[in-house]
Amino acid sequence: MVSRSRFSRPRRHLLRSALLAALAIPALAGAAVAAPRTDLVLGMPVEPPGLDPTSAAPTVIGQVVWQNVFEGLTRVDRDGKVQPQLARSWTVSPDGLTYTFALQAGVKFHNGEAFDANTAKFALDAIRAPGSVNPQKALYAVIADVKAPDSGTLVLTLSKPSGNLLFWLGLPAAVMVEPKSRDGLKSNPVGTGPFRFASWRKGDRVELTRSPDHWDAARKVHLDKVTFRFIGDPQAAAAALRAGDVDAYPLLPAPELYGAFQKDKAFTAVPGLTEMKVVAGMNNAAKPFSDKRVRQALMMAVDRKLLIEGAYSGYGAAIGSHYTPNDPGYKDLTGVYPYDPQKAKALLAEAGYGKGLTFTFKSPQMAYATRTAEILQAMFAEVGVTMTIAPTEFPAKWVQEVMRDRSFDMTVIAHAEPLDIAIYANDPYYFGYKNPAFNTVVATAAEATDEATRLKLYGEAQGILAEDVPALFLFVLPKLSVWKAKLTGFWKNEPVPSNDLTEVRWTE
């Protein structure tokens, strides 16, 4: 109600301009139908620190430039599947160690430089170079050698087979860059994509314009101009959408504001899923969480559905392992340790904590985390567990205390990287989880080039985690996107954090 009255003034104003326009158009253009708009203003909650996805980790970088300005050898599409891009096609040797890519011809970077096998080799070598600051460097470490036998062919030799390599090559961290522009990419991104970087007004907006000579004639881009606006405050973002200052806001950070957009006919608001897995990591290396039964008991003390309702207004999906429903080979394992406070109590008693258990929870300040903390605290209290919440500032303090010093009992964080189940095999890592069987499964899975085998092995890995509960697997953050009803072509889900605008258009 409040919002309606608050916006009545601009609406009335809009109505007046619409009337004027209605009078003016027939006079000027006769019976001609007005062409659809070709510009788009897209709102984002966080401004990227730079615009080079190959040199810094924040996912917001890719959310501006990936697929719009920069392209990769492959790309991950809206369904999480690998598609060819600058690599037209490829063949993999039977032993899975040699990948031969046939590259697109006639591709030019926005600065006029040609893209060929040498530039591709340059880009891949730069990722793997000793001093490289590429955020996903580890994923590409398996590439032992890159050769460019001719300008249209690229050959990768691997040190061991890697089943996910084509997926990794489709991520924002592996986009193609060229030598002349590389040092300035942070503030002046130069890629091969359908949009060119136009300007960046720090603290406010980034503007892209359509590239007049994009190589892929088959992929018609509909927008001429795209403006990314950075609006941190969710209330302000919602107001900007309603006032028409912003046409789309693909990642609304405040779920409580989403319901109103779902009811509003002027907007399309279909909740999807991100790759952000919210897990409550426990310190498996120390008591009491070194005892598997304690971890399992706490998992059974959590009613995930209710948690999602409280922490994220019911949006998002419950998970039982470190995998999301977007991911190929996802298994629903929420039933392995379902909500059962009686069993939880019994298991705690069996583990020697029948009289109660007390520990500290280091909670980052993000809304989803603090709400999750408070709800877990209440749910644990039901089974006789006392959890003290210690607010811990993210990122600096949290990274230091939890990730580096591993001085914590329990915490919560959303893991953003897609297909990152192998982090549980990392040693050292903040969970302090050690299970050789799991390590073997993920190592074998990573080397499996046959998809069916690989997915089966990742399924097994999911099962081991669901049983061992190194972290409480809670839920996947939803992608709460809102865009004007007359827009189409956005991604519903987010298998890769992105705002791929190549298919976005106004329908009228």
Next chain:
Amino acid sequence: MRALVLRPRRGFRLDDATLLVGAVLTALLVGVALLSLVWTPEDPARMRILQKLRGPLVSGLLGTDHLGRDLASMLMRGAFNSLTIAFAAVGLGAVLGTLAGVAAAAGPRFDAVLMRVCDALFALPPILSAIMLGALLGPGAPTAIIAIGVFMIPVFARVTRGAAMQIWAREYIMAARMAGKGTVRITLEHVLPNIAGQIIVQVTIQLAMAILTEAGLSFLGLGLPPPAPTWGRMLAESQTYLTQAPHLALAPGLAIAAAVLGLNLLGDGLAARLDPRRRQAS
């Protein structure tokens, strides 16, 4: 305030009204805070997530918050939490500040040093320093108490020093000196009793300040950690629900306003009665 004071020949005066309203509001605040220890309509930490965001009178007196907790109960326990921290902080500031103030007034040797330290403390903005302290010590009750209390010290030191110096200039102090009483004894027997009124007035006004600062710290996440409800955090959490459930912001907002108003009025009213300077003026 003073300019508004009319001077009827007899009967009820505006000062009395100020005092009365202030006393009633403050009594209400303290009463509710104490009551919350033995009774609240619900356990303020109890979540009924499926009954979240209910309006006032639909579920409980004031409705429920975003996690289905009873707002009235949270507000009551929040009053207690706010007051405890405010009292502790003002207590800290009043005791140390008064000590510094009377010491400065009694001995010129301390005076310069103590007052310069006070100046330095005064120069720091309390909320900002509290954030720094919070980052250093970690959030929680001790941080809030120290952060708020430390900045009360110079306030009390100045008020006491000024008042005590006036007393030291009186003839009966001379007489006491002649009678052979030492500095400490004079301070205890003559100075402190004579400036007690002003200190009490200051305590009341600083309590209002402390409640406001505590709410600010809690708002920023530097107050008591959950599940303890605090008005500041309730206000912070209600932000994104403003359009859907304005009562979530209104309830703690009004509570803070009423508490601050009550204590300020009480302080003003008391000042008119206890502060000798103002007593003479009216």
